[in-house]
Amino acid sequence: MDLSGKTYVVMGVANKRSIAWGAARALDKMGATLVFTILGERFRKELDKLLVDLEGDHDIIVECDVTSDEDVAKAFKEIGEKTNGIDGVLHAIAFADKNELTGGFSETSRDGFKMALDISAYSLTIVSKYAKEIMNENGSIVTMTYLGGERAMPNYNVMGVAKAALDASVRYLAYDLGEQGIRVNAVSAGPIRTLSSSAVGEFKTILKEIAERAPLKRNVDQLEVGNTVAFLLSDLSSGMTGEVLHVDSGYHIMA
Numbered sequence: 336m337d338l339s340g341k342t343y344v345v346m347g348v349a350n351k352r353s354i355a356w357g358a359a360r361a362l363d364k365m366g367a368t369l370v371f372t373i374l375g376e377r378f379r380k381e382l383d384k385l386l387v388d389l390e391g392d393h394d395i396i397v398e399c400d401v402t403s404d405e406d407v408a409k410a411f412k413e414i415g416e417k418t419n420g421i422d423g424v425l426h427a428i429a430f431a432d433k434n435e436l437t438g439g440f441s442e443t444s445r446d447g448f449k450m451a452l453d454i455s456a457y458s459l460t461i462v463s464k465y466a467k468e469i470m471n472e473n474g475s476i477v478t479m480t481y482l483g484g485e486r487a488m489p490n491y492n493v494m495g496v497a498k499a500a501l502d503a504s505v506r507y508l509a510y511d512l513g514e515q516g517i518r519v520n521a522v523s524a525g526p527i528r529t530l531s532s533s534a535v536g537e538f539k540t541i542l543k544e545i546a547e548r549a550p551l552k553r554n555v556d557q558l559e560v561g562n563t564v565a566f567l568l569s570d571l572s573s574g575m576t577g578e579v580l581h582v583d584s585g586y587h588i589m590a
């Protein structure tokens with residue numbers, strides 16, 4: 336797939352294991368120009384180190400904490416000024432307090448609920464609000480979700496509720512932005528060992544279950560997820576919006 340001439344914003348690279356980094360590698364290989372947003376200054380060094388391995392020059396890195404309206408507005412304004420508009424955004428951001436990702440869901444705290452839903456679900460809406468202002472024709476927004484938003488899964492708890500809200504947001508944003516030609520879709524990734532997923536209780540057991548029970552009898556990796564993200568960001572998926580595509584070795588079809 337040739338994505339030269341396209342510019343995409345990648346949000347959520349924390350380190351080399353991040354799904355966003357898998358997507359960045361895929362998009363870079365296809366010739367796209369990338370703009371990165373990082374949570375804070377402390378992530379810049381890590382990203383600078385990673386960028387050396389990419390083929391293209393992707394030199395726009397903008398700080399953006401999605402819990403701040405001003406940060407999101409400022410980040411996309413800056414990106415708009417430094418590019419000729421963007422062709423899409425990958426939103427690969429989520430957070431919940433570790434204490435909420437183990438034990439009983441009924442013990443979820445109000446603050447823990449608010450924070451998980453704010454960072455992991457609402458952020459897609461505010462990102463879309465400002466991204467649409469600088470989006471070129473036929474733009475595409477992609478977010479990352481998980482099966483725990485469709486089904487009850489041990490320990491995923493409040494993050495499952497956040498992913499359900501995120502999935503619904505994808506549909507409402509797709510409906511809202513469709514008239515402007517902007518598509519909004521999600522990739523539901525199988526479990527992958529990253530900084531975020533390590534917070535989920537008994538994560539190892541989940542990986543083992545996929546390897547035993549999924550049709551492909553193995554887990555997926557960041558690059559496989561990244562390739563599907565690239566497809567959804569590209570014009571190859573021009574007829575798709577409001578969709579959730581599973582990249583999980585087929586695990587979601589199993590009873």
Ligand code: 0WD
Nearest residue numbers: 349353354400401427428429479481526527529530531532
């Ligand atoms: O098994 C997995 N790893 C799966 C992850 C399976 C299915 C879906 N996903 C989703 C996650 O829920 C998330 O939405 O994929 C997305 C990316 O997650 P990841 O790649 O697994 O995790 P990670 O490498 O930790 O990146 C998430 C990043 C943060 O990293 P840290 O570890 O620092 O929390 O989200 C960013 C941050 O870079 N982030 C924020 N960015 C802006 N503002 C904020 C914030 N307030 N909070 C977290």
